[in-house]
Amino acid sequence: MPPVSEQSSDADLLRAIAAGQTAALRLLHHRHAGWLRARLRRRCADPDVVDAAIQDTFVAVWKDAHRFAETTADPAAWLWTIAVRRLVSALRGPAHRWLSGPAADVPDDARTVPSAEELVLLGVEHGALGPALDRLSPELRRLIEATALDGLTVREAAQLLGIPEGTAKTRLMRARTRLRQLLA
Amino acid sequence: MNDWHIDAGLLGEYERGELDPSRAMAVEAHMQACPPCRSSIRVDFTWLTGNWSVVYDHVHAPKAGPGHRLLRRLGLPEHRIRLLTATPALRWSWLAATVTVLGLAVAAAWLLRSGAGGAVLATSFLILAPVLPVVAVSGAYGPPADPMHEITGTTPSAGPALVLWRAISVIGVAMTMAATAGVLLPGPGWFAVAWLLPALLLCTGTLALATALALPVAAATLGGLWLAGVLAASRLVHGEPFLSVVFGPTAQLGYLAAAVAAAAVLILRRRRFDLGASR
Amino acid sequence: MTTVTVSGLAKHYGSTTALAAVDLAIGVGVTGLLGPNGAGKSTLLRCLATALAADSGSVRMFGLDPAVPADRTEIRRRIGYLPQNPGLYPNFTAYDLLDYVAVLKEITDTRQRRAEVRRVLAEVELTDRAQTRVRRLSGGMRQRLGLAQALLGDPDLVILDEPTVGLDPEQRMLFRALISRLGEQRTVLLSTHQTEDVGALCERVVVMNGGRVVFEGRPRDLAGVAEGRVWLSAAPPEGSAAYWRNADGLYRTIGDAPAGAEAARPGIEDGYLMLLGRTAVEVAR
Numbered sequence: 001m002p003p004v005s006e007q008s009s010d011a012d013l014l015r016a017i018a019a020g021q022t023a024a025l026r027l028l029h030h031r032h033a034g035w036l037r038a039r040l041r042r043r044c045a046d047p048d049v050v051d052a053a054i055q056d057t058f059v060a061v062w063k064d065a066h067r068f069a070e071t072t073a074d075p076a077a078w079l080w081t082i083a084v085r086r087l088v089s090a091l092r093g094p095a096h097r098w099l100s101g102p103a104a105d106v107p108d109d110a111r112t113v114p115s116a117e118e119l120v121l122l123g124v125e126h127g128a129l130g131p132a133l134d135r136l137s138p139e140l141r142r143l144i145e146a147t148a149l150d151g152l153t154v155r156e157a158a159q160l161l162g163i164p165e166g167t168a169k170t171r172l173m174r175a176r177t178r179l180r181q182l183l184a
Numbered sequence: 185m186n187d188w189h190i191d192a193g194l195l196g197e198y199e200r201g202e203l204d205p206s207r208a209m210a211v212e213a214h215m216q217a218c219p220p221c222r223s224s225i226r227v228d229f230t231w232l233t234g235n236w237s238v239v240y241d242h243v244h245a246p247k248a249g250p251g252h253r254l255l256r257r258l259g260l261p262e263h264r265i266r267l268l269t270a271t272p273a274l275r276w277s278w279l280a281a282t283v284t285v286l287g288l289a290v291a292a293a294w295l296l297r298s299g300a301g302g303a304v305l306a307t308s309f310l311i312l313a314p315v316l317p318v319v320a321v322s323g324a325y326g327p328p329a330d331p332m333h334e335i336t337g338t339t340p341s342a343g344p345a346l347v348l349w350r351a352i353s354v355i356g357v358a359m360t361m362a363a364t365a366g367v368l369l370p371g372p373g374w375f376a377v378a379w380l381l382p383a384l385l386l387c388t389g390t391l392a393l394a395t396a397l398a399l400p401v402a403a404a405t406l407g408g409l410w411l412a413g414v415l416a417a418s419r420l421v422h423g424e425p426f427l428s429v430v431f432g433p434t435a436q437l438g439y440l441a442a443a444v445a446a447a448a449v450l451i452l453r454r455r456r457f458d459l460g461a462s463r
Numbered sequence: 464m465t466t467v468t469v470s471g472l473a474k475h476y477g478s479t480t481a482l483a484a485v486d487l488a489i490g491v492g493v494t495g496l497l498g499p500n501g502a503g504k505s506t507l508l509r510c511l512a513t514a515l516a517a518d519s520g521s522v523r524m525f526g527l528d529p530a531v532p533a534d535r536t537e538i539r540r541r542i543g544y545l546p547q548n549p550g551l552y553p554n555f556t557a558y559d560l561l562d563y564v565a566v567l568k569e570i571t572d573t574r575q576r577r578a579e580v581r582r583v584l585a586e587v588e589l590t591d592r593a594q595t596r597v598r599r600l601s602g603g604m605r606q607r608l609g610l611a612q613a614l615l616g617d618p619d620l621v622i623l624d625e626p627t628v629g630l631d632p633e634q635r636m637l638f639r640a641l642i643s644r645l646g647e648q649r650t651v652l653l654s655t656h657q658t659e660d661v662g663a664l665c666e667r668v669v670v671m672n673g674g675r676v677v678f679e680g681r682p683r684d685l686a687g688v689a690e691g692r693v694w695l696s697a698a699p700p701e702g703s704a705a706y707w708r709n710a711d712g713l714y715r716t717i718g719d720a721p722a723g724a725e726a727a728r729p730g731i732e733d734g735y736l737m738l739l740g741r742t743a744v745e746v747a748r
Contacts, residue, residue, distance in 0.1 A: 022243060023591035029236050034227035038199060039212055051235055058239045110418055130206035141205055149209055209712030235631035241577045244558040244593045263571040270563045338512045339567035340539040460535050
């Protein structure tokens with residue numbers, strides 16, 4: 001295993017982490033913690049919970065980096081999926097769980113994630129989807145965001161937003177119908 | 185992807201939360217796929233290193249083993265547990281050896297329990313069990329058992345308190361193992377406890393003697409004296425009464441008294457455990 | 464400011480004299496203890512580190528007396544000590560080892576202890592090796608780990624016995640930078656038999672031989688001891704036992720001037736060798 005540096009790719013860093021190099025974990029953390037933080041803070045107002053979710057993420061990466069090799073996912077997308085799930089599990093219990101969650105939150109593949117790219121291809125920036133999303137009511141839009149952009153399951157999305165799973169299901173259905181109407 | 189990138193103005197609006205929801209979503213979707221745009225997010229270095237240090241500690245800090253968790257449940261503070269579990273004598277090799285010897289003794293005693301061999305084995309267990317903790321204590325402190333004794337011995341925690349903490353930790357482990365073996369052993373019920381007071385005497389005696397001699401020498405001296413004494417007793421008295429002489433009520437009282445005397449010597453001379461004190 | 468005062472300190476092992484009435488005063492800054500093997504350097508350092516009780520004489524550190532148990536514990540709170548053979552537990556990881564020593568140094572608060580372990584690891588540049596077990600560290604890294612444990616708790620007096628042994632040139636540079644930084648506010652006392660170390664980082668130097676202090680002063684004054692006694696000649700000097708050929712092909716000798724020799728500027732090493740030669744003669748008498 002060659003030594004890692006600032007120039008190493010994310011995938012190389014993850015391989016080095018799987019081989020037990022903490023220097024690689026530090027480089028990966030310093031490279032990704034910033035944008036993960038910015039993105040998580042838009043989903044949770046408590047900075048302590050966000051910080052803990054980021055710490056949790058990299059501890060999980062340390063334990064499970066070897067599982068990354070089995071996926072074909074993009075490293076950044078993989079990290080995001082872990083981070084947002086850590087945030088969900090931190091918000092789940094009455095007391096925030098601290099660096100102790102099961103490794104089950106680490107996805108074996110990032111199947112749900114490409115939908116974010118689909119969103120872009122659909123033309124959020126320039127096409128008709130953007131205005132349509134803006135006209136959606138906030139509670140419906142946040143569900144679309146949690147499932148399509150963040151790659152969460154409906155249950156996780158419900159936990160993130162603090163609503164019952166059944167409510168989330170019906171709202172998601174309503175959101176899709178509404179979007180279809182707006183885009184028609 | 186495409187040629188579109190997030191410029192500084194857009195990024196600023198995103199970070200301040202001023203963007204329309206759909207534009208914020210577009211920024212995030214793009215960021216996930218675009219390393220240069222990800223790294224253009226400003227990060228406060230103090231926050232970054234602070235956040236990292238928690239990850240670092242979690243990855244490196246000593247993992248709590250089963251013994252550690254048990255002691256924590258007993259209410260012992262974290263730093264005391266570190267002291268107890270890092271006692272040099274508590275190595276896996278020592279634990280494995282002790283468990284093997286005791287396990288073989290119990291197994292053999294059960295196999296031979298009908299014949300005379302079983303009785304001999306049970307008797308030798310009684311005689312050898314008190315020596316086990318002493319052997320353990322001999323490696324608890326100071327040269328040569330503790331290779332780091334010069335560093336350990338010049339910290340503010342050095343001295344009698346540290347010796348006793350370490351002795352307690354090894355004696356505790358050795359006694360638990362021997363007691364388990366004693367209970368599993370076939371034979372009269374009192375066999376399981378008869379060795380406890382001699383063990384106590386030998387341990388306190390070893391520590392008391394260690395205020396004048398090196399710990400391993402003190403342990404060897406007392407362990408040897410005990411074995412020689414028991415051997416002599418077996419020559420003088422024949423048959424079953426031999427056990428009641430060595431382990432009977434009178435003898436047990438004697439052990440207790442001697443242990444108390446040894447403890448008194450230990451307390452009076454405890455300062456001698458300090459490297460910096462003249463002998 | 465004087466941190467350590469030693470007067471008439473003596474220590475015997477059986478009939479061997481390790482220290483014979485040592486008098487010394489050491490203050491803030493880096494002090495180098497120079498001397499051949501068996502000169503008594505380690506014995507003196509062990510006495511100061513409270514690892515050994517002297518037979519006679521007195522020591523005062525921060526105004527405290529190491530012979531008094533309560534004072535001794537207080538002294539131990541304020542010193543860091545790297546023994547010649549640290550005996551770091553081979554099965555511990557670098558982090559575990561420092562965490563353990565930090566507990567012994569009474570840093571009982573877990574959060575504070577972790578921050579301190581992280582700090583000293585960074586000081587000796589072992590941050591990325593924290594997970595490695597001691598037995599898998601190279602000799603130089605082990606030596607740095609030994610230094611790191613001495614720095615735990617930010618001691619006022621740092622005692623280092625042969626800290627530069629086994630270091631490659633790069634690590635030696637790291638060591639010197641670190642030690643000279645320490646010496647800005649603290650008292651650092653280190654032993655060595657490398658005169659280069661003394662010239663590179665010590666403000667004061669103490670030369671020991673045969674259990675006695677034979678020189679105490681600035682490194683430049685140590686070089687001055689050999690002033691007018693170092694010679695360069697084109698041919699090997701006759702009648703001199705100790706000479707060597709330098710890179711320019713000239714013969715360098717210390718002592719009386721050989722025929723046709725020119726005086727050379729003495730270095731620390733020359734002064735040191737002069738002193739050792741002289742005391743060797745005195746001891747023989």
